[in-house]
Amino acid sequence: MEPSGELALAAEFPAPDHEQWSELVRGVLRKSGAEFGSLITTTYDGIDVRPLYTAADRAPDAGFPGLAPFTRAGRPQGAVEGWDVRQQHVVADREAVLADLENGVTSLWLKGLDPAAYDDVLADVYLDLAPVVVDAGADFLDAGRAMLRVWDRRPVLASQVRGNLGADPLGVRARTGQAADFAALTELLGAARAFPELRLVVVDGLPFHEAGGSDAEELGASLAAGVAYLRHLTGAGLDAARAVRLLEFRYAATADQFLTIAKFRAARRLWARVTEVVGAPAAQVQHAVTSPAMMTRRDPWVNMLRTTVACFGAGLGGADAVTVLPFDHAIGRPDDFSRRIARNTQSLLLEESRLAGVIDPAGGSWYVERLTDDLARAAWAWFREIEAAGGLPEAFDLVGDRIAATWERRRANLADRSDAITGVSEFPNLGEQPVVREPHPEQPGGGLPRVRYAQDFEALRDAADAAPERPRVFLATLGPVAAHTARATFAANLFQAGGIETPSAGATATADDVVARFRESGTRVVCLCGSETSYAELAEPVARALREAGAERVLLAGRRSEAEIDEYVFTGCPALDVLEHTFEALGVPR
Numbered sequence: 001m002e003p004s005g006e007l008a009l010a011a012e013f014p015a016p017d018h019e020q021w022s023e024l025v026r027g028v029l030r031k032s033g034a035e036f037g038s039l040i041t042t043t044y045d046g047i048d049v050r051p052l053y054t055a056a057d058r059a060p061d062a063g064f065p066g067l068a069p070f071t072r073a074g075r076p077q078g079a080v081e082g083w084d085v086r087q088q089h090v091v092a093d094r095e096a097v098l099a100d101l102e103n104g105v106t107s108l109w110l111k112g113l114d115p116a117a118y119d120d121v122l123a124d125v126y127l128d129l130a131p132v133v134v135d136a137g138a139d140f141l142d143a144g145r146a147m148l149r150v151w152d153r154r155p156v157l158a159s160q161v162r163g164n165l166g167a168d169p170l171g172v173r174a175r176t177g178q179a180a181d182f183a184a185l186t187e188l189l190g191a192a193r194a195f196p197e198l199r200l201v202v203v204d205g206l207p208f209h210e211a212g213g214s215d216a217e218e219l220g221a222s223l224a225a226g227v228a229y230l231r232h233l234t235g236a237g238l239d240a241a242r243a244v245r246l247l248e249f250r251y252a253a254t255a256d257q258f259l260t261i262a263k264f265r266a267a268r269r270l271w272a273r274v275t276e277v278v279g280a281p282a283a284q285v286q287h288a289v290t291s292p293a294m295m296t297r298r299d300p301w302v303n304m305l306r307t308t309v310a311c312f313g314a315g316l317g318g319a320d321a322v323t324v325l326p327f328d329h330a331i332g333r334p335d336d337f338s339r340r341i342a343r344n345t346q347s348l349l350l351e352e353s354r355l356a357g358v359i360d361p362a363g364g365s366w367y368v369e370r371l372t373d374d375l376a377r378a379a380w381a382w383f384r385e386i387e388a389a390g391g392l393p394e395a396f397d398l399v400g401d402r403i404a405a406t407w408e409r410r411r412a413n414l415a416d417r418s419d420a421i422t423g424v425s426e427f428p429n430l431g432e433q434p435v436v437r438e439p440h441p442e443q444p445g446g447g448l449p450r451v452r453y454a455q456d457f458e459a460l461r462d463a464a465d466a467a468p469e470r471p472r473v474f475l476a477t478l479g480p481v482a483a484h485t486a487r488a489t490f491a492a493n494l495f496q497a498g499g500i501e502t503p504s505a506g507a508t509a510t511a512d513d514v515v516a517r518f519r520e521s522g523t524r525v526v527c528l529c530g531s532e533t534s535y536a537e538l539a540e541p542v543a544r545a546l547r548e549a550g551a552e553r554v555l556l557a558g559r560r561s562e563a564e565i566d567e568y569v570f571t572g573c574p575a576l577d578v579l580e581h582t583f584e585a586l587g588v589p590r
Contacts, residue, residue: 018052018054018056021052022036025039025051039051043214043215043259044214044215044406044409044410045214045215045216045217045374045375045378045379046378047371047374047375047378049371053365053366053367053370054366055366057366057367057370058366058369058370059366059369059370059372059373060373062265062269062363062369062372064076065077065078065359065360065363066078066283068272068276068281069268069269069272069273069276070268070269070271070272070283070284071265071266071268071269071272071372072265072318072359072360072363073268073283073318073359073360074268074283074284074285074286074318074320075283077359078318078358078359078360079315079316079318079355079356079358079359079360079361080356080357080358080359081356082350082356083314083315083319083320083321083322083350083356084106084107084131084320084321084322085104085105085106085107085321085322085343085346085347085350086105086106086107086108086109086133086287086321086322086323087100087105087107087108087109087323087339087342087343088109088111088289088323088325089108089109089110089111089113089121090111090112090113090333090334090440090441091113091333092113092114092117092120092121093121094120094121094122094123094124096336096339097121097122097124097125098124098125099336099339099340100339100343101125101130103340103343103344103347104343104344104346104347105343106130106131107130107131107132107133107162107163107321108122108125108130108131108132108133109133109135109323110132110133110134110135111135112135112136112137112441113134113136115134115136115139115142115143115145115146115147116146118134118143118146118147118150119146119149119150119153122150127150127151127154127156127160127161128156128157128160128161131162131163131164132147132163133163133164133166133202133248133287134147134163134164134165134166135166135202136166137172137175137176137444138172138176138178138181138444140165140166140167140168140169140172140184140185140188141167141181141184141187141188143165143166144165144166144167144188144191144192144200145188145191147163147165148165148191148192148195151195158194158195158196159195159196159197160197161195161197161198162197162198163198163199164198164199164200164201164202164248165188165192165198165199165200165201166202167184167185167188167200167201167202168201168202168203168204169181169182169184169185170203170225170228170229170392170393171202171203171204171207171225173392173393173396173447174204174207174208174396174399174447174448175207175443175444175445175446175447175448176444176445176446176447177446177447178446178447179393180393182232185200185201185229185232186232186236188200189233189236189238189246199245199246199247199248199285200246200247201229201246201247201248202248202249202250202287203222203225203226203229203247203248203249203250204222204250205218205219205221205222205249205250205251205252206250206251206252206289206292207447207448208221208222208399208403208448209251209252209291209293210252210292210293210448210450210451211400211403211404211407211448211449211450211451212293212403212404212406212407212410212411212449212451213402213403213406213407214406215259215263215375215379216375216378216379216381216382217379217382217399217402217403217406218251218252218263219251219263219266219267219270219375219376219379219382219383220378220379220380220381220382220383220385220386221382221383221386221392221399221403222249222251222267223270223271223274223379223380223383224383224386224387224391224392224395225392226247226249226271226274227274227387227391228391228392228393229243229247230243230244230247230274230278233246234278239280240275240278240279240280241279241280241282243280244275244278244280244282245282247285248285248286248287249267249271249284249285249286249287250286250287250288250289251263251264251267251286251287251288251289251319252288252289252290252291252292252293253288253289253290253291253310253311253313253314253317253319253322254290254291254294254310254313255291255294255305255306255309255310256313257309257312257313258313258367258368258371259313259371259375260310260313260314260317261313261316261317261362261368261372262317262368262371262372262375263317263375264286264288264313264314264317264318264319265317265318265362265368265372266372266373266375266376266379267284267286267379268283268284268286268318269372269376270284270376270379270380270383271283271284272284273380285320286318286319286320286321287319287320287321287322287323288310288311288314288317288319288321288322288323289322289323289325290306290307290310290311290314290323290324290325291306291310292325292329292330292450292452293451293452293453294306294310294452294453295325295327295329295330295452295454296330296421296423296424296452296453296454296458297330297331297454297458298423298424298428298429298432298454298457298458298461299422299423299424299428299429299432300327300328300330300331300435301327301423302422302423303325303327303328303329303330304327304341304345305422307324307325307327307342307345308324308345308349310324311324311345311346311349312349312355315349315350315355315356316355316361316362317362318360322346324342324343324345324346325342326338326339326341326342327341327342328435328437330452330454331435331436331437332436332437332438332439332440333437333438333439333440334437335437382402385398386398386399400448403448407449407451410453411456414453414456414457414576415456415574415575415576415577416572416573416574416575416576417497417572417575418572419453421453421454421457424454424457424458424461424497425454425457425497425575426493426497427493428461428493428496428497428499430496430499430501456576457497457498457576457579460497460498460499460576460579460580460583461497461498461499462499463499463583463588463589463590464498464499464500464583464588465499466589467588467589470499470500470501471498471499471500471501471582471583471586471588472500472501472502472503472521472522472523472525472586473491473495473500473501473502473523473525473526473527473555473582474502474503474504474505474517474518474521474523474525474526474527474551475488475491475492475502475503475504475505475526475527475529476505476514476518476526476527476528476529476542476546477504477505477506477507477508477514477529477530478508478514478528478529478530478531478534478535478538478539478542479507479508479509479530479531479533479534479538480507481506481507483530483531483533483534484529484530484531484534487529487530487531487557487558488504488529488557490557490569490571491527491529491555491557491569492504494569494575494578494579495527495579495582497575497579498579498582498583500579500582502527503521503523504529505517505518511538511541511542511545512545514542514545514546515542515545515546515549518546518549518551519549519550524550524551524552524553524585524586525551525552525553525554525555525582525585525586526546526551526553526554526555527554527555527556527557527569528542528543528554528555528556528557528561528563528565529556529557530557532558535556535558535561535563536562539556539561539562539563540561540562540563540564542563543556543561543563543564543565544563544564547564552585553566553567553581553582553585554566555567555568555569555578555582556568556569557569557570558570567581
């Protein structure tokens with residue numbers, strides 16, 4: 001058969017190869033003085049993410065959905081039937097529970113509630129239709145018994161009960177430093193034997209994620225916890241298949257879309273290997289939670305975007321259940337509006353975007369398949385290291401030290417804005433109206449820390465807000481607007497990330513113009529902003545004149561100058577240090 005005209009036309013052109021593409025890209029980068037390596041990013045697990053993936057990057061065969069190693073999906077139908085929309089409730093509010101279930105939520109996560117309130121808060125819930133997951137931390141035995149009594153008293157068959165009693169003694173150890181109470185786990189196991197479909201244990205990866213850990217560190221540590229639970233449950237008399245069915249894994253989903261997709265795929269592959277070794281191959285049951293660590297208190301509306309991307313990644317990654325945290329989660333207890341937005345985020349992705357219309361949307365992507373493989377290998381290596389140190393809980397010190405080191409690396413990248421936080425370290429809104437919520441109950445401590453990526457910048461914003469007078473830095477703009485706009489905008493963005501106002505000189509022609517407007521501003525710290533040409537002509541005399549006029553600290557937006565400059569601000573500079581030095585110069589209490 002003759003080829004179509006379209007194919008014949010394409011055949012007239014030589015087939016491009018990767019080297020040709022790379023050389024063309026290098027040519028473009030040379031014009032801006034950049035290197036090809038600037039297009040490669042490295043994750044906190046040491047995985048290089050390249051700008052282009054081809055068939056040469058093909059990963060090992062991922063198999064079929066619903067079949068071991070379950071990389072592509074835990075069920076043959078994959079995501080076609082959607083996922084369980086699981087809403088978190090931290091207040092015993094019967095009306096809020098019903099509103100959720102009547103508007104798209106399919107299961108409940110009761111976190112931190114008094115077990116005595118379970119019966120009342122679930123009074124109008126059809127427990128044969130809505131699974132319930134309880135989460136009581138160290139009190140998991142009492143909470144589990146209370147939930148079992150609720151199911152016992154309701155007209156629901158034991159075989160219809162779905163959910164999880166939320167036992168996680170290793171998670172309690174990670175959160176609080178308390179010894180893992182495996183005896184309570186054994187006791188709860190005996191109490192729940194009458195419910196064949198009820199799960200007993202949540203292997204929670206969030207303590208490792210919220211301490212600042214990487215994706216592979218979260219996966220590897222949770223894998224070690226899962227193995228520890230299998231050892232205990234089989235030691236208590238269960239066969240391996242039954243023990244595996246009692247476990248559910250909880251992971252964080254972040255705003256890194258592709259890394260989140262790869263994370264959930266890699267987690268299933270890793271657990272499939274464990275269950276294969278114990279003789280009970282099974283798919284990992286996964287509960288995705290949008291990352292608490294990525295949530296901000298400042299400009300919290302942006303959290304809606306973060307959680308949407310995270311939910312998208314978790315859904316495409318094949319999570320069985322997804323919880324979208326309300327946008328005000330970092331501020332306090334959510335209100336009706338924030339809970340509605342959280343559940344509607346999932347409804348939109350499922351019903352309007354139709355994410356559940358394809359079995360494995362990411363399958364076959366050279367990038368996603370390679371990233372999944374790289375992440376699985378990194379997590380497996382970390383898991384083996386934990387096991388070599390005695391497994392959990394014996395290796396908790398090793399886990400804590402490793403995650404602390406990762407957090408310091410991440411914190412440094414946050415501080416210089418290599419890891420930008422929109423609305424906080426980048427594009428802050430000093431005029432935002434604060435969102436006020438009732439505070440969350442105090443969280444137990446003593447174990448791994450709980451961090452948020454925005455915490456250091458938000459601490460500066462809090463200090464600036466609490467100061468008797470709003471701190472200010474005068475932008476000494478040199479020359480016409482076109483000559484200084486780029487650097488003045490950059491400098492304003494940086495200082496405002498610390499809550500500092502930035503009055504500007506505007507268009508100027510001479511050093512006298514700048515000094516006159518500086519005196520009018522009433523500030524003591526200035527930042528010169530201009531072009532390389534204006535710096536060469538004006539930076540030195542303007543800096544000298546400003547000091548004579550009372551400027552106590554002079555910064556410059558750029559990397560170098562012949563003038564007497566106290567500090568420079570530029571892309572990649574230690575922004576947090578610059579802000580802290582500015583606070584010290586202005587005498588802002590911390």
